[in-house]
Amino acid sequence: MRLISTYLIGLVFGIGISISGMADPAKVLNFFDLFGTWDPSLAFVMGGGLLVTYFGYRFVFRQSAPVFETAFIVPKSKRVDLRLLGGSAVFGIGWGIAGFCPGGVLPVIGTGRPDVLVFVASLIAGMLVARLFNRPAMPVMQKP
Amino acid sequence: MTAFETEFTPWLSLAGGVLIGIASVLLMLMHGRIMGATGILAGLLVPASSADWQWRAALIGGMISAPLAYLLAVGSFPAINVPVSMPMLIVGGFIVGIGVTIGSGCTSGHGVCGMARLSPRSVAATLTFMLTTFITVFVVRHGFGS
Numbered sequence: 520m521r522l523i524s525t526y527l528i529g530l531v532f533g534i535g536i537s538i539s540g541m542a543d544p545a546k547v548l549n550f551f552d553l554f555g556t557w558d559p560s561l562a563f564v565m566g567g568g569l570l571v572t573y574f575g576y577r578f579v580f581r582q583s584a585p586v587f588e589t590a591f592i593v594p595k596s597k598r599v600d601l602r603l604l605g606g607s608a609v610f611g612i613g614w615g616i617a618g619f620c621p622g623g624v625l626p627v628i629g630t631g632r633p634d635v636l637v638f639v640a641s642l643i644a645g646m647l648v649a650r651l652f653n654r655p656a657m658p659v660m661q662k663p
Numbered sequence: 664m665t666a667f668e669t670e671f672t673p674w675l676s677l678a679g680g681v682l683i684g685i686a687s688v689l690l691m692l693m694h695g696r697i698m699g700a701t702g703i704l705a706g707l708l709v710p711a712s713s714a715d716w717q718w719r720a721a722l723i724g725g726m727i728s729a730p731l732a733y734l735l736a737v738g739s740f741p742a743i744n745v746p747v748s749m750p751m752l753i754v755g756g757f758i759v760g761i762g763v764t765i766g767s768g769c770t771s772g773h774g775v776c777g778m779a780r781l782s783p784r785s786v787a788a789t790l791t792f793m794l795t796t797f798i799t800v801f802v803v804r805h806g807f808g809s
Contacts, residue, residue: 521718523721524689524694525690525718526721526724529686529723530732532682533730534679536679537679537730537733539679540672540676542741544743544746549669551801554801559671560675560676563673564679567679568687569775570684571687572688572775576691578688579692584695586694593697594784599787605766606762607766608791609758611799613759613762615795618747621700621759621769622699623770630743639756642756645758
């Protein structure tokens with residue numbers, strides 16, 4: 520049951536990505552190209568996603584525990600540090616160069632497109648290399 | 664880089680965003696997890712346990728099935744246009760991999776889930792990567808006398 524549930528949730532996410540334009544680098548890069556071929560569509564992706572998640576989470580976190588698990592696992596830290604900001608800044612540079620982000624690209628692996636697979640291989644290589652120097656802190660269990 | 668116009672799709676993009684939100688809420692409600700592509704993929708690459716690996720594999724399996732479902736419903740795969748050369752895709756992918764690992768998240772984890780929790784870290788991360796993405800696109804497309 521758990522795995523069927525996660526599979527279906529992944530499917531909903533993937534369909535959302537597929538119709539939103541987040542998997543289309545031309546659209547993603549145009550969103551950021553305010554002084555060129557600007558396409559504001561992605562603001563609607565973020566807006567829709569945030570709105571649903573904000574109100575949905577308010578309901579979810581009133582529950583004592585998730586349906587299939589014993590606790591909600593969310594990062595506890597509130598500290599804005601150099602690693603967070605530096606890593607995020609670097610992510611943005613890569614996103615601006617290629618136009619794919621991890622959530623946008625994972626579902627479209629299913630298209631089998633060579634350019635998608637090349638990006639994903641390179642993404643994974645970058646993640647593994649960064650891990651060698653940067654052991655990510657395990658999220659601490661906590662009910663927010 | 665060859666930039667070209669893309670069609671403004673407010674309704675499709677909003678609907679996509681709503682589905683992304685629904686998936687994020689359901690993953691927390693059912694499994695107590697944040698829908699962050701970076702964290703989910705990282706845990707798949709370096710698994711903590713077999714049970715931990717399984718739900719991540721099922722989730723990503725569901726994601727990867729989506730284009731096929733889209734194909735069956737619409738008659739074509741989702742539109743993907745890559746106005747970037749292959750070397751730039753490789754360089755960009757590697758830089759994204761480093762950045763999201765050190766920054767502990769990306770557009771889905773920080774930008775949607777973290778912002779929705781009003782996490783100060785995620786708000787700071789999202790503002791930072793939106794700014795550097797904007798600057799990068801500006802420099803690539805309009806800088807260096809191009």
